Amino acid sequence: MQPSELNFSQLILMEYEINEKQLVGEILNGNRESYRIFINQYLRLVNHVVFKMVSNDCDREDICQDVFIKAYQNLGSFKFDAKLSTWLARIAYNTCLNHLEKKNKFPCTRMSFLEVRISMII
Numbered sequence: 197m198q199p200s201e202l203n204f205s206q207l208i209l210m211e212y213e214i215n216e217k218q219l220v221g222e223i224l225n226g227n228r229e230s231y232r233i234f235i236n237q238y239l240r241l242v243n244h245v246v247f248k249m250v251s252n253d254c255d256r257e258d259i260c261q262d263v264f265i266k267a268y269q270n271l272g273s274f275k276f277d278a279k280l281s282t283w284l285a286r287i288a289y290n291t292c293l294n295h296l297e298k299k300n301k302f303p304c305t306r307m308s309f310l311e312v313r314i315s316m317i318i
Contacts, residue, residue: 216280224272235264238284245288250295259295263288 219237222230239260246259266287274283 217276220271220274220280223268231268234267238281241281241285242288245285246292249289249292255295255299259288259291263291266291 219230219234223234242260242263243256246256246263250256250259263284267284270287274280
């Protein structure tokens with residue numbers, strides 16, 4: 197498909213995907229500034245997921261750091277089958293679940309990953 201055949205939304209999506217791939221590539225090549233951009237771009241998302249699931253402020257900070265460390269360590273395995281934000285939100289969600297299991301403090305009503313994602317929209 198030629199660029200002239202695409203609508204505006206498709207063009208924006210293509211540019212976003214290219215930027216994600218470029219950012220990931222630069223991080224994998226050791227560019228620290230790109231990793232800093234990655235953190236700044238997705239910090240709000242990670243905070244949202246973690247703050248919805250964990251109540252202790254100190255734990256929240258540690259978990260957010262752990263999420264970005266795990267993302268960095270596994271960035272090379274990211275296949276771009278989904279959006280980078282979805283992949284990172286899933287890492288945050290799973291990291292919170294692991295933390296809560298260790299602390300044995302599941303909330304009375306355990307939120308599903310879908311519920312966390314929906315709460316981000318509202």
